[in-house]
Amino acid sequence: MNPETSEHSGLGGEIVLHGVAASPGIAIGKVLLMKKDGIVVEERTVEDPSAELDRLQKSIDRSSYELDKVYHAAFEKIGVDKAKIFEAQLLMVSDPIFFDTIKGRIVREKKNADFVVDDEFSRQVEQLRHSGNEIFRQRALEIEDVKNRILRNLAEAKLKSKFEGTPIIVTSELTPADAVLLSRNAVLGYVSDYGGARSHASILSRSLGIPAVVGLKEATKHVHDGMDIVIDGYRGVVVIQPSEGTIKKYGDRKRWCEQLDSELLSEASEPALTTDGRRVSIEANIELLEELPLLRPHGADGIGLFRTEPLIIDADSIPDEEVQYQTFKKAVEEAKPNAVVFRTFDIGGDKIFVEDHSEQNPFLGWRGIRMMLDRPELLKDQFRAILRASVHGKCKIMYPMVSSVEEVARANEILEEAKNSLAAKNIAFDKGIEVGVMIEIPSAALMSEEIARHVAFLSIGTNDLTQYLLAVDRTNELVANVFDEFHPAVIRTIKLIIDSGHSAGIKVAMCGEMAGNPLATVMLLGMGLDEFSAVSSVLPVLKKIIRETNYKSARKFARQLLKMDSSEEIKKVLLEYLKTRFERIYYTTISEESLDYQI
Amino acid sequence: MVQQEVVVKNRLGLHTRPAASLVKLAAKYKSELFLERDGYRVNGKSIIGVMTLAAEQGARILLMVEGEDEQAALAALVDFFDRGFDEP
Numbered sequence: 001m002n003p004e005t006s007e008h009s010g011l012g013g014e015i016v017l018h019g020v021a022a023s024p025g026i027a028i029g030k031v032l033l034m035k036k037d038g039i040v041v042e043e044r045t046v047e048d049p050s051a052e053l054d055r056l057q058k059s060i061d062r063s064s065y066e067l068d069k070v071y072h073a074a075f076e077k078i079g080v081d082k083a084k085i086f087e088a089q090l091l092m093v094s095d096p097i098f099f100d101t102i103k104g105r106i107v108r109e110k111k112n113a114d115f116v117v118d119d120e121f122s123r124q125v126e127q128l129r130h131s132g133n134e135i136f137r138q139r140a141l142e143i144e145d146v147k148n149r150i151l152r153n154l155a156e157a158k159l160k161s162k163f164e165g166t167p168i169i170v171t172s173e174l175t176p177a178d179a180v181l182l183s184r185n186a187v188l189g190y191v192s193d194y195g196g197a198r199s200h201a202s203i204l205s206r207s208l209g210i211p212a213v214v215g216l217k218e219a220t221k222h223v224h225d226g227m228d229i230v231i232d233g234y235r236g237v238v239v240i241q242p243s244e245g246t247i248k249k250y251g252d253r254k255r256w257c258e259q260l261d262s263e264l265l266s267e268a269s270e271p272a273l274t275t276d277g278r279r280v281s282i283e284a285n286i287e288l289l290e291e292l293p294l295l296r297p298h299g300a301d302g303i304g305l306f307r308t309e310p311l312i313i314d315a316d317s318i319p320d321e322e323v324q325y326q327t328f329k330k331a332v333e334e335a336k337p338n339a340v341v342f343r344t345f346d347i348g349g350d351k352i353f354v355e356d357h358s359e360q361n362p363f364l365g366w367r368g369i370r371m372m373l374d375r376p377e378l379l380k381d382q383f384r385a386i387l388r389a390s391v392h393g394k395c396k397i398m399y400p401m402v403s404s405v406e407e408v409a410r411a412n413e414i415l416e417e418a419k420n421s422l423a424a425k426n427i428a429f430d431k432g433i434e435v436g437v438m439i440e441i442p443s444a445a446l447m448s449e450e451i452a453r454h455v456a457f458l459s460i461g462t463n464d465l466t467q468y469l470l471a472v473d474r475t476n477e478l479v480a481n482v483f484d485e486f487h488p489a490v491i492r493t494i495k496l497i498i499d500s501g502h503s504a505g506i507k508v509a510m511c512g513e514m515a516g517n518p519l520a521t522v523m524l525l526g527m528g529l530d531e532f533s534a535v536s537s538v539l540p541v542l543k544k545i546i547r548e549t550n551y552k553s554a555r556k557f558a559r560q561l562l563k564m565d566s567s568e569e570i571k572k573v574l575l576e577y578l579k580t581r582f583e584r585i586y587y588t589t590i591s592e593e594s595l596d597y598q599i
Numbered sequence: 600m601v602q603q604e605v606v607v608k609n610r611l612g613l614h615t616r617p618a619a620s621l622v623k624l625a626a627k628y629k630s631e632l633f634l635e636r637d638g639y640r641v642n643g644k645s646i647i648g649v650m651t652l653a654a655e656q657g658a659r660i661l662l663m664v665e666g667e668d669e670q671a672a673l674a675a676l677v678d679f680f681d682r683g684f685d686e687p
Binding site: 091092097124 | 614
């Protein structure tokens with residue numbers, strides 16, 4: 001759980017690293033290290049420039065061939081829009097003007113190809129870095145990617161995209177291109193120095209069912225090819241050079257974790273009904289269309305949060321109504337007969353910016369519904385896309401980062417305009433489409449009863465709510481330890497929001513991290529939460545807990561917890577409860593204790 | 600040689616994808632194409648060159664075309680800029 005600790009147990013050089021649990025599962029295997037950096041370019045004078053020109057041409061051909069493969073794989077797997085990034089890279093490796101300059105210099109200066117390639121590319125990259133525009137500074141990375149590919153092929157260090165056996169990949173960071181290529185090979189697991197649970201490669205790992213631990217900071221420094229490694233994607237633990245005893249322990253753990261998983265999956269389609277008959281809804285948070293095939297096997301009662309921002313990241317610009325509609329339609333058809341909650345673009349904060357724009361305090365700045373209300377045409381396009389998708393299955397709309405009743409009213413007005421513009425063209429949509437608000441700002445929490453009167457549901461976003469309530473920037477490492485979603489103030493605010501929604505006669509959902517934390521399930525159930533929305537892999541666990549819980553006792557339990565004045569006390573009670581009542585779930589997902597536990 | 604000043608209209612500017620489309624468009628013509636911004640000049644048939652212009656929304660670019668089909672090429676390029684590279 002603590003991403004920064006590493007310890008040497010002293011047992012034959014066994015190294016234990018803790019990172020972010022990005023994709024559940026346990027893998028035991030051999031390391032395949034994928035190095036990206038460390039290409040050292042020497043400047044040499046050559047006798048025969050034509051040999052250098054040959055080497056360069058071979059490298060260009062090889063790079064084009066690789067990119068063409070990546071492009072086609074991406075085209076099939078992730079669609080034409082995302083594939084376009086690789087198409088541009090293909091154009092770059094075959095840029096005739098640019099490479100003519102390089103070839104000219106090789107001949108004139110009699111320098112080795114590597115040096116001239118590195119030098120010419122670096123000039124271009126510098127040129128872009130000096131531009132004051134963030135978008136263009138980012139483009140410098142794409143050019144650098146192409147440079148590294150050509151240099152790597154010059155050094156004939158081919159990308160190990162084909163390999164023997166079934167290794168565990170260790171790398172500094174998986175790029176989307178790597179993830180696509182690796183997904184076509186037999187890989188037991190992924191380990192990376194950087195990245196979070198929501199980075200593209202992590203999502204891809206989850207949808208491919210490959211265990212992954214990311215954000216380990218320096219895993220690549222501790223390994224070399226062929227080393228033994230164990231990864232525990234449930235708890236975010238990696239053991240390098242494990243002792244025989246450790247391998248055996250993890251082998252046993254793998255067996256019983258997989259047994260528990262298959263048991264949970266086999267009953268995942270059962271409803272989340274408490275022993276005394278309270279039915280709650282367990283839904284999935286969805287980021288990419290690749291995750292949709294997991295909805296059914298994980299027993300999702302619909303999509304409680306469909307994030308629309310990834311569309312912008314993929315397209316590199318705000319996609320038009322038609323592109324959005326096509327994407328939304330796929331999600332709606334897959335979720336049928338259940339509903340999909342589409343959250344309007346939540347841009348800003350730690351998320352992406354579409355415009356060149358920087359702020360002193362982005363978390364307190366122009367983001368979420370604030371930005372969209374200033375760009376009503378974008379919002380209207382998105383509304384129309386969702387409305388059009390609503391004829392294919394049940395859709396709901398949700399506004400992020402709302403801080404006042406007025407914002408809700410204004411967004412609702414724009415929604416009416418969108419409806420009218422469709423009606424004027426005789427385009428069909430669900431006239432009774434439900435609208436909800438994410439409650440993640442303290443002012444909205446305090447006003448939740450008034451907000452609730454304007455909408456059909458509320459959904460609690462615990463990450464931002466915690467951050468704003470406790471005044472902690474969770475991306476600031478100096479205070480990250482103060483970020484605590486079990487702080488009594490957070491728990492009491494959640495209760496306030498649920499009660500406000502209920503007194504206005506509407507349902508209250510939660511789509512933040514906490515909704516997917518098995519530690520919090522019984523407490524949230526007891527506080528009256530109606531809908532839990534979380535990453536789909538955890539849904540069978542939540543359902544299991546709810547089905548074996550009595551709602552009346554959960555209410556009593558929640559009342560006790562709400563009286564406590566420290567998060568330490570709350571967490572201690574919750575841990576004790578989960579350990580006693582749901583021992584196997586506790587040992588799979590939560591416990592940092594000894595692995596000697598056996599079923 | 601023919602030349603004309605154009606303005607980048609789309610929100611994200613002349614980023615990777617429009618740069619790719621521009622280069623592909625320029626390749627259809629035999630004429631040479633240069634783009635100049637604030638005295639910095641690049642070859643319009645080089646995607647890497649075009650990207651280094653870092654031309655954001657509102658940037659003014661001078662298009663210079665020279666060759667047998669220069670009129671047709673300039674017209675097509677001006678139109679491509681006017682359409683905001685078919686982006687919002």
